[in-house]
Amino acid sequence: MKSINRHARLPAIFTTMAILLSYSGTVLAVDDGARAYWKGRDGTTVVSFQYLNLNMQASDAKQFAPNQYIYPNADTEANVMIANWARHMTLFNRPSSLSVNLVAGSVELDASASLDSRFVPPGQTAGTAFSQSSSGYADPSVQIDINLVGTSKLVSTVDLMNYEPTWTVDAAVMLGVPIGEYDEDKLVNMGLNRWYGRLALPIKYHFGVFSPGYMSSFEITPSVWIFTENDDFLGQDLENDPLWQIEAHLTQDFTPTFFGSLDLLYRSGFQSEIDGTDVGDDVDIGDFGFTLNFQSTDNLMIRTSYSSNVFGDNDIDNSLLRIQFVYAWHPLSENQKKLSKGH
Amino acid sequence: MVNKTFPLVIAAMFALLLTTGAMRVNAQDTTQSSLKNRPNILLIVADDMGYSDLGSYGGEINTPVLDQLAQQGMRYTDFYVSPTCSVTRSMLLSGTDNHVAGLGNMGELNAPNQVGNPGYEGVLNKRVASVAELLQDNGYHTYMAGKWHLGLKPDQFPHARGFERDFSTLVGGGDHFDDGWNVEWQIPKMPYTEDGRPIKKLPKGFYSTKNYTDKTIQFIEEGRKDGKPFFAYMAYTAPHGPLQLPDDWLRRYKNRYDEGWDGIRLQRLARMQELGIIDKDANSADRLFFLPRSTAFTPAVRVMQGRKMELYAGMVEYMDEQIGRVFDYLKEIDEYGNTVVIFISDNGAEGNDLVRMVSGQPGSFGYLHAMNHFAESGHNSLGRKGTFAEYGPLWAQVSMAPFRAYKGWVAEGGIRSPLIVSGPGVKGAGGLNKKAVLHVMDIAPTILELAGVQHPDTYKGRDIEPMQGKSWVGMLNGNTQSPRGPSDWLGWELFGNRAIRQGGWKISWLYEPFGTEDWQLFNLTEDPGEQYDLSDKFPKKRKELIALWDEYVKTNGVIIGARSPFEQASKQLPNRVPEFDDYPPVRGIEAVPYKKLIELMSGGTEDKE
Numbered sequence: 001m002k003s004i005n006r007h008a009r010l011p012a013i014f015t016t017m018a019i020l021l022s023y024s025g026t027v028l029a030v031d032d033g034a035r036a037y038w039k040g041r042d043g044t045t046v047v048s049f050q051y052l053n054l055n056m057q058a059s060d061a062k063q064f065a066p067n068q069y070i071y072p073n074a075d076t077e078a079n080v081m082i083a084n085w086a087r088h089m090t091l092f093n094r095p096s097s098l099s100v101n102l103v104a105g106s107v108e109l110d111a112s113a114s115l116d117s118r119f120v121p122p123g124q125t126a127g128t129a130f131s132q133s134s135s136g137y138a139d140p141s142v143q144i145d146i147n148l149v150g151t152s153k154l155v156s157t158v159d160l161m162n163y164e165p166t167w168t169v170d171a172a173v174m175l176g177v178p179i180g181e182y183d184e185d186k187l188v189n190m191g192l193n194r195w196y197g198r199l200a201l202p203i204k205y206h207f208g209v210f211s212p213g214y215m216s217s218f219e220i221t222p223s224v225w226i227f228t229e230n231d232d233f234l235g236q237d238l239e240n241d242p243l244w245q246i247e248a249h250l251t252q253d254f255t256p257t258f259f260g261s262l263d264l265l266y267r268s269g270f271q272s273e274i275d276g277t278d279v280g281d282d283v284d285i286g287d288f289g290f291t292l293n294f295q296s297t298d299n300l301m302i303r304t305s306y307s308s309n310v311f312g313d314n315d316i317d318n319s320l321l322r323i324q325f326v327y328a329w330h331p332l333s334e335n336q337k338k339l340s341k342g343h
Numbered sequence: 344m345v346n347k348t349f350p351l352v353i354a355a356m357f358a359l360l361l362t363t364g365a366m367r368v369n370a371q372d373t374t375q376s377s378l379k380n381r382p383n384i385l386l387i388v389a390d391d392m393g394y395s396d397l398g399s400y401g402g403e404i405n406t407p408v409l410d411q412l413a414q415q416g417m418r419y420t421d422f423y424v425s426p427t428c429s430v431t432r433s434m435l436l437s438g439t440d441n442h443v444a445g446l447g448n449m450g451e452l453n454a455p456n457q458v459g460n461p462g463y464e465g466v467l468n469k470r471v472a473s474v475a476e477l478l479q480d481n482g483y484h485t486y487m488a489g490k491w492h493l494g495l496k497p498d499q500f501p502h503a504r505g506f507e508r509d510f511s512t513l514v515g516g517g518d519h520f521d522d523g524w525n526v527e528w529q530i531p532k533m534p535y536t537e538d539g540r541p542i543k544k545l546p547k548g549f550y551s552t553k554n555y556t557d558k559t560i561q562f563i564e565e566g567r568k569d570g571k572p573f574f575a576y577m578a579y580t581a582p583h584g585p586l587q588l589p590d591d592w593l594r595r596y597k598n599r600y601d602e603g604w605d606g607i608r609l610q611r612l613a614r615m616q617e618l619g620i621i622d623k624d625a626n627s628a629d630r631l632f633f634l635p636r637s638t639a640f641t642p643a644v645r646v647m648q649g650r651k652m653e654l655y656a657g658m659v660e661y662m663d664e665q666i667g668r669v670f671d672y673l674k675e676i677d678e679y680g681n682t683v684v685i686f687i688s689d690n691g692a693e694g695n696d697l698v699r700m701v702s703g704q705p706g707s708f709g710y711l712h713a714m715n716h717f718a719e720s721g722h723n724s725l726g727r728k729g730t731f732a733e734y735g736p737l738w739a740q741v742s743m744a745p746f747r748a749y750k751g752w753v754a755e756g757g758i759r760s761p762l763i764v765s766g767p768g769v770k771g772a773g774g775l776n777k778k779a780v781l782h783v784m785d786i787a788p789t790i791l792e793l794a795g796v797q798h799p800d801t802y803k804g805r806d807i808e809p810m811q812g813k814s815w816v817g818m819l820n821g822n823t824q825s826p827r828g829p830s831d832w833l834g835w836e837l838f839g840n841r842a843i844r845q846g847g848w849k850i851s852w853l854y855e856p857f858g859t860e861d862w863q864l865f866n867l868t869e870d871p872g873e874q875y876d877l878s879d880k881f882p883k884k885r886k887e888l889i890a891l892w893d894e895y896v897k898t899n900g901v902i903i904g905a906r907s908p909f910e911q912a913s914k915q916l917p918n919r920v921p922e923f924d925d926y927p928p929v930r931g932i933e934a935v936p937y938k939k940l941i942e943l944m945s946g947g948t949e950d951k952e
Contacts, residue, residue: 153945155944155945156642156643156941156944156945157641157642157643157646157944158601158642158643158646158941158944158945159945161643161646161647161650161722162597162598162646164594164723209721209723209724209727210723211719211721211722211723211724212721213719213721214721214724256721
């Protein structure tokens with residue numbers, strides 16, 4: 001009798017095991033997010049949709065970060081939708097993932113009278129305040145992530161059952177494709193009008209018990225963004241040094257379906273140069289925030305997060321609010337559900 | 344006259360005083376000398392450990408300490424205990440039948456018609472004197488660490504029944520960690536005593552097997568200065584469920600049991616034959632009729648079930664290592680050579696669903712208790728605090744190979760235990776005795792004889808029952824092969840299941856579907872797996888043994904319970920049908936070796952699980 005009961009629990013276990021590890025897939029809007037590099041079973045597909053509201057006020061000469069323009073003496077608000085598709089797979093016998101981002105939305109800018117003349121778009125008069133906006137698709141991006149250390153392939157249920165990670169190190173390569181909306185006469189755009197990419201080294205340490213309700217992790221992802229030249233920035237050439245970024249998360253399960261995270265994001269570098277002349281200083285922004293993540297069904301997860309800059313340059317204020325829906329599935333777990341419903 | 348005689352009188356009186364004093368001194372010297380010559384006794388009891396788990400009994404579990412003990416001493420194949428723990432312990436400490444000693448039934452499960460009757464007190468009653476009491480009164484230090492399960496009241500505590508030092512849990516089982524949650528909701532926290540006083544809180548970082556070992560060593564160390572011998576009773580609670588281990592031991596057997604229960608059981612049977620534990624032509628029990636063939640299940644199921652066995656094996660090895668600490672300590676203080684070590688398990692391996700039994704139905708207090716303290720069941724959580732893993736009948740039948748059934752039943756799988764005896768006076772190092780039919784109630788008379796202590800007719804002013812067990816001393820020193828002759832017999836009754844063994848014959852009456860609810864006759868020499876009922880073939884023998892059963896009932900005051908935890912077993916388990924190795928036929932991927940199967944499942948095939 002006992003064995004029969006215990007075996008009856010298997011579908012639930014399989015479903016949990018299949019989905020549990022699949023809620024990863026980078027976001028690539030501002031940061032990757034907590035548990036972005038947790039591994040999923042080979043064959044798991046993840047689709048997410050997120051809304052971001054970014055507010056930025058810069059009172060001094062500043063630069064911009066990817067997709068978020070921070071101009072000196074200007075306030076910017078962006079409302080962005082990001083659709084992400086990710087697929088967990090095995091490359092070179094290592095757990096890996098491929099993800100694609102589609103970004104769309106709008107950005108509005110209110111510039112003060114003291115905006116640097118080099119940033120004044122055609123039709124606007126230097127020394128006067130103005131507003132400008134842009135909307136449409138931003139540059140899509142694609143990323144490949146592969147685990148280097150700490151995780152064996154996750155192909156079968158057995159692989160998942162034996163999976164108890166401690167230290168893991170990944171390598172991730174992202175490429176942004178400059179096909180987003182871009183108007184060379186506008187100061188703000190959804191697209192960047194240049195190729196860009198990122199190299200990241202996501203590192204995690206899992207502590208506690210790797211079991212739903214008890215999982216904890218410290219995650220740190222150093223990365224560097226690299227940009228090619230934008231040869232038509234208000235009729236000028238814009239070049240940028242690499243942007244160095246460190247993202248860190250301390251995550252903790254509260255229940256088997258609910259976890260939280262403390263988030264840190266620091267960015268520096270990214271010195272701008274317009275027509276060969278430096279503009280402003282390096283970026284120096286340190287954001288601190290938190291994330292709450294609730295798994296509402298075997299497949300669906302709802303996540304919200306907030307962050308704001310708390311260290312770095314004092315002359316900037318920014319905040320980011322995010323709401324995200326993630327839906328993940330694996331054919332086996334879906335088939336299992338079908339079977340459990342009978343024929 | 345006075346002057347002449349007075350000095351003589353004084354001299355005579357002085358001489359008398361000197362003589363008397365000298366006799367007293369001599370008597371004391373003799374006692375101390377005698378005490379020094381008497382062996383220490385170390386009685387080690389595992390809890391729910393199976394017959395074939397130890398390496399020296401054919402198991403794959405790493406038990407080097409006990410294996411070495413077996414090399415130094417003797418192993419015995421036909422050693423019997425009771426189907427459950429407290430019942431065995433009552434016989435272990437009293438030397439007489441459980442129906443006499445107060446555990447005619449487990450105290451927790453006394454049937455309505457048993458309550459209040461002599462022998463059914465549910466505790467070690469006062470009709471018997473414990474071996475600890477008798478040893479304590481005869482100059483032994485008496486120590487206990489571990490599971491008592493023979494009474495919850497102060498006058499029933501180990502300290503009150505002869506143990507001068509103790510660190511004991513009074514109940515049958517529960518948390519192995521410092522949380523100390525009991526399996527029974529009625530007593531939510533496991534009650535512990537130390538030296539007769541209840542302990543309010545366990546020390547932080549407590550782990551049962553480790554702390555019981557620490558305490559045993561501590562007791563011996565603190566008591567050894569006076570040179571008196573000791574009797575130490577190490578009643579480990581491992582590997583009783585919940586299967587729990589310290590973190591660094593959790594994955595000691597990682598994936599060792601993934602191949603499934605059938606393969607491991609076959610490997611054990613082969614090793615048991617190599618070791619001579621079972622005869623090559625002896626008939627082993629089939630896989631239990633309600634359990635699936637392991638190859639019928641996917642690797643994931645085997646991994647899930649295997650993890651429970653990993654924990655069990657880890658607990659057994661951990662216990663073995665801790666026993667090694669005690670041996671090392673005894674060697675360090677030069678007492679190992681003067682210590683008789685007896686190692687047993689208390690009953691068959693646990694194949695029942697204890698959590699289900701004690702937690703009951705949703706809405707009950709038991710269920711609430713389980714929800715609060717034992718609900719954690721994640722695959723990677725098992726074995727930690729808050730979990731209650733058990734390995735169930737799938738693995739219990741492996742632990743009890745080659746026998747049938749498991750804890751709770753009087754089939755061989757419930758009542759056979761490994762037995763290792765080593766120490767001074769034990770002849771035949773490394774030997775295996777397959778001739779002797781031994782019983783747990785033999786241990787008390789054996790210990791008393793080793794200690795030179797006579798069992799009295801009265802104790803502290805009350806009449807006490809004689810011991811029914813037979814001393815092994817003659818067998819241990821090589822004079823006899825068995826303390827029992829061909830006409831001697833043994834009897835069992837628990838939960839209404841009953842059995843008699845005489846020589847190689849056994850009759851048993853078991854509730855369906857393990858039995859037929861009628862007497863069955865087995866020849867254990869040829870059929871230790873109790874597969875063939877010979878009742879029709881040997882009706883006379885069956886009748887003879889039934890007559891012995893009647894005598895057993897009469898002698899011991901057995902009352903068959905009006906209720907039994909197994910009375911509904913036939914409704915909970917499927918009907919018993921004949922088992923055939925080749926039915927249903929093994930086909931296709933089911934015949935693929937496990938390692939190859941894993942390769943297939945982990946890539947390179949469309950048939951991913």
